[in-house]
Structure formats: structure tokens, C-alpha cells
Amino acid sequence: xxxxxxxxxxxxxxxxxxxxxxxxxQDLLNQVFELAQWSPSGTNIQPWQVYVASGxxxxxxxxxxxxxxxxxxxxxxDFSDRGKLGAVFRERRxxxxxxxxxxxxxxxxxxxxxxAVAFRNFEMFxxxxxxxxxxxxxxxxxxxxxxxxxxxxxxxxxxxxxLASCAQGTMAHYPDLVRETFxxxxxxxxxxxxxxxxxxxxxxxxxxxxxxxxxxxxxxFMGETT
Numbered sequence: 001x002x003x004x005x006x007x008x009x010x011x012x013x014x015x016x017x018x019x020x021x022x023x024x025x026q027d028l029l030n031q032v033f034e035l036a037q038w039s040p041s042g043t044n045i046q047p048w049q050v051y052v053a054s055g056x057x058x059x060x061x062x063x064x065x066x067x068x069x070x071x072x073x074x075x076x077x078d079f080s081d082r083g084k085l086g087a088v089f090r091e092r093r094x095x096x097x098x099x100x101x102x103x104x105x106x107x108x109x110x111x112x113x114x115x116a117v118a119f120r121n122f123e124m125f126x127x128x129x130x131x132x133x134x135x136x137x138x139x140x141x142x143x144x145x146x147x148x149x150x151x152x153x154x155x156x157x158x159x160x161x162x163l164a165s166c167a168q169g170t171m172a173h174y175p176d177l178v179r180e181t182f183x184x185x186x187x188x189x190x191x192x193x194x195x196x197x198x199x200x201x202x203x204x205x206x207x208x209x210x211x212x213x214x215x216x217x218x219x220x221f222m223g224e225t226t
Contacts, residue, residue: 009156014210016164017100017120018203019127019195023054024163029129032157039153040146047143048150049134051182061181062124068174069122075173078137078189079144088217096210103208121170127195132171132178137187147191155194164199167192 004012024032033050041047053061085093098108106113124130133151135143155165171178171193178190199206 004160009159013155013159015166015208016199017125017166017205017208018200019125019164019197020200021126021128022198023128024197028161032161032163033154035157036150036154039150041149042142042146045143045146047135047139048147049136049188051132051134051178051184052129053181054129057181058128058130061177064177065122065174069119076176077172078175079172079191092213099210100205100208104205121168124195125166127166128197129195130171131194131196132190133192133194134184134188134190137189144191151194158196163196165194165196167194171195
């Protein structure tokens with residue numbers, strides 16, 4: 001495992017959208033996911049249930065997802081956002097899109113090119129592995145927060161072990177396919193997915209970088225400190 005400081009790992013991790021076809025050995029997968037098990041969890045319930053597709057399983061699931069998208073089948077997500085984004089959040093999302101299109105030399109007004117970029121999500125960016133992060137339907141927002149903390153821990157574990165990743169809400173668009181593939185109980189719901197593997201450093205899409213809001217925009221300190 002690469003010796004990274006926590007700060008280097010956090011700042012060095014970023015979304016990768018171009019992967020090599022090289023498979024991650026099972027022994028390394030075990031190490032990565034074992035470390036992620038130490039993620040924080042309220043009252044230690046550890047609500048995350050993770051399903052990882054590789055090889056032929058990944059290939060078939062990818063093909064089925066692509067077929068649904070190409071047939072214009074609408075998403076049937078287990079969980080949906082509520083309400084519209086405020087202006088500041090919309091602008092951050094647009095900033096992410098501008099950074100991605102800029103790295104790929106895609107003009108903002110070129111809708112077919114933008115659609116092709118978006119479609120790469122459903123191709124899992126050619127990552128050889130995809131993890132689906134799920135939880136039981138009995139759980140609510142607190143458990144979902146635990147799954148989010150697990151996801152961050154998992155992606156940092158991947159970074160520390162020399163792997164690249166991209167968290168994807170699009171992997172939750174067709175949860176019935178995921179349940180069928182893994183023979184999951186109906187009460188297990190899909191939150192999102194993480195495509196991962198080894199970064200293709202020659203793919204210019206991986207030059208994409210986003211910024212972060214200032215501390216003053218997101219954190220409010222009150223009370224005296226020493």
C-alpha cells in the first residue's frame with residue numbers, strides 16, 4: 001500500500017473517468033474493502049451493503065444498463081432528490097460540467113458532444129469493476145449518511161492502494177437490474193455506485209479538476225477559541 005498522508009489522500013483523490021482494462025487482483029480488493037469497514041457508523045449499525053461486479057458479471061450488467069438508456073427507458077431510482085437546487089448549488093454543478101467539457105475540448109453549445117460525454121457514465125467509463133452501495137429500506141437519512149461516510153472511506157482506501165474511482169449517481173438509475181444480478185432481497189435499495197480500477201493516465205478526461213467553496217461559504221464558527 002502506498003504511504004500517503006491523510007491530507008495527501010484527501011486532496012489527491014478525484015473522480016476518474018477513464019480506466020485501463022486491467023483487473024484488480026482479488027487479494028487487493030479484499031484489502032481495500034477490509035480497510036473501508038472501519039468507516040464511522042452511528043451506534044455501529046454499519047448499514048452499508050456493498051455489491052461488487054467484475055469480469056463477465058460487470059460486462060453483462062453494463063450491457064443491460066446501456067440497452068435501457070439507448071431505449072430511452074426512464075430511470076426508476078429507489079431514492080430521489082427533493083425540490084429544486086438553489087442558485088449556488090446549480091452554479092457549482094455547472095462549474096463541474098464546464099471543467100469536464102473543458103478537459104475534453106467540448107463546446108458548451110455542442111449538445112451532441114455533451115450527450116456523448118454524459119453517456120460515458122453508463123459505460124462505467126470502461127472501469128473493470130463497479131461497486132453498488134446499498135442499504136435496507138428500513139433505514140432513513142441517518143443510515144444514508146453512514147453509507148456516505150463509508151463511500152468516502154472506501155474511495156480513500158482505493159487511493160491509498162493505488163486505485164482510482166468515480167462515484168456515480170447514474171448507477172442507481174436501474175436498481176432492479178442490480179437486484180436481479182446479485183439476487184438481492186427486494187428490501188435492499190441502491191443508493192449509488194462507484195466505478196473503479198486503474199487510471200488511464202493517457203486519457204485527457206482525467207485532467208478534469210474542480211475547485212471547492214471557501215471555508216466561509218460552508219462553515220460557520222461561533223464561540224471563543226484559544
